[in-house]
Each structure stands twice: as C-alpha cells, then as structure tokens.
Amino acid sequence: MKEFRGAKNPWRTLNQRWVYTNPWIHVREDSVIRPGGSSGVYSVVVMPPSVGVVAVDDNGLVALVKQWRYTLDRLSLEVPTGGLNDDELDPDGALRGAQRELQEETGLQSDLWQFLGTIDNSNGVTNEVAHLFLATGVTRVVEWTADPDEPLTVVWVEWEEAVRRAVSSEITESVSVCALLRADLRRKDRA
C-alpha cells in the first residue's frame, strides 16, 4: 500500500527473554524504548501461523464444526481451523496445512482451493497470522473418525445461512467470520 512506503519501526528493543513456554505457545518479554522515548516492557505471545477453511460441497452447503472452546468455556460453531505444523512453514505450507486440517477435522477433501488472504488475530498481543482458504466441491474421504481429544461435530448449513450467522454473531470465531465474509463478497465480485 502506498501509505506504507518508507515505514520505520518507532520502537527500540533492548533485550528479549522467554518467560513461559508450552507445546503451543511461547511468551517473550522484551525490554523496550517506546515510541515516545520512555522505557518499559512489551510481551509477545508467539504462536505458529494458522489456517481456516470454508469448505463447500456441490450442493452449496458449508461444512462447519461445532466444538467446545476451553478458553471461552462454551461451544463454538466455526469453519475448520488449526495451527500449522513445523513442516508447513514454507511458502506452500499453508495450503498443505489447510488440506490436512480439513481432512482431520471433517474427513473432507477438495481439488479446488482458492486463497482468501490472511488476517492477524489479537495483534496487540500475539503474532498469529491466519491463512484463509475456500475449498469447493468437497467430498467425503472414507473411514474418517474424529480425534477423541478434539470432539467435533460437523454441521452442514446453506451458504446464505452461514453468512447470516457470521454477521449476526452466531458465529464469532474471527477466522471463521473473516473467511466466510471474504468468500461471500468475492463471490459477488465486490473485490
């Protein structure tokens, strides 16, 4: 974007240390000089990139997954999402990760994939970037069973109903809302 030309980082990082780590996240605390000149700390929750997939079959039905979100202590209706593995961090890795996550979470596959761009989540705190995809003409792979530690239920809804839910906050997960609405607007040739 022309507005970003000549951009310069107004922050100075003096020191970095890892303050918490587990298999999914790493928390880094940086000593910084803020843009205004005062000193302080800035902590970043470091996470792998993630993917989200709007999966549509030949009847125009969208495959959503219903699962319990431990962080929010409630059920959530979402498009299939997940973090990328270490071997999916190359330029083509996001697509492979999206294909893997779709199959793992729903048992579905597709030969027709379109990239819907990226979003960043909680970008004041995390470095998570999500890559969004639209998979059309999805078909079921035989002999699929859900992971017992990730008990998902697949719910098929009409395209317009999925979009309505993303607008009305029946769907709230950010990757799902962005992917469904971007796909809908692209379908209508708005952008």
Add this chain to the structure above:
Amino acid sequence: MKEFRGAKNPWRTLNQRWVYTNPWIHVREDSVIRPGGSSGVYSVVVMPPSVGVVAVDDNGLVALVKQWRYTLDRLSLEVPTGGLNDDELDPDGALRGAQRELQEETGLQSDLWQFLGTIDNSNGVTNEVAHLFLATGVTRVVEWTADPDEPLTVVWVEWEEAVRRAVSSEITESVSVCALLRADLRRKDRA
C-alpha cells in the same frame, strides 16, 4: 442456536496456576483431563475484552488508523481498536469504551452508534472477546493530539475502498476485517 442446547463441557480442570503476568495479559496454566480421558496442560492467555469502531463521516468516508504493530514488526491499517478499562466491564461498558477509544485514537465523536456484535480472537489460546461498533456522522473534537507512545496516523478512505481492502488483505487485523465486512453486509440488508 438450537445446535448449542444441552451443551456440556467435555474438559475437566484439576488445577490452575498463574505462570506469567504483566499489565496487559495474564497467562494461566491449567492441569486438565482432556475430552478423550488423557491428562495434560491447557494454557489460557487471559485478556480484557476489546472494542473496534468503524467510524464514518457524513461524506461516507471511513476513519482508519495506521500504526506500527510491535508483535508483527510492521505497519498495520486498522479501524480504531483497544482494550476495555476496568470500569468498562459492565453491560454498557463496551459502548463507553468504544467511544473513548475512538476519541483517544482519532479525536472523533459520534451520537449514532450501532452494535455489530462480537468476535473472539485466537480462541484456542486467548479469551479475548471484541465488541464491534459502527459510528456514523462522526465529527472532529477540537484540540486533540495523539499519544506519543501510540503514534497513529488517521487515514480517510471511501467506504467501498475500505471494504475492498478488508477483502484483499491490505487490511488484515481481525477486528477491522470483521467490523468492516459485517457493517457492509448489514448496510445491504443481508442479515
């Protein structure tokens, strides 16, 4: 939603401890029994709710803010966003917080506010819920200056151009993408 009736938490929490805290985030590590029956840990990055505001003037121009995102090490073009303060956690607090953030980040105010629902960001890791608003007929408040530690530049763009950028990934921040696209689809009476 009818799909959520009778929902039961499939996780069991055995113990919780705080493993990192700073003025903006708290990291909690829980000992859990996973839905499949195995034991492990689940860590939650606990954050206050946030707000995001699509602010439009009487000429149909949208006020976006350009700022450096330390987490991503780059500039980001976004709608005005921010975390709620401790005195903004009551049912009307999100609206007050949105009005405060809009004025702090842009010097703008409005008498016409519409709620665009909520989203949750990185909901595998954080408990962040963002409340989205549309403020129309915004006008400038006199004698506003930006916070030197949060050097923002306000960029005015046409409605259709803002939506195009949210679809094309020139705007990637999740609250901004969701708020702009929800506002656009509601304007067109889709939901």
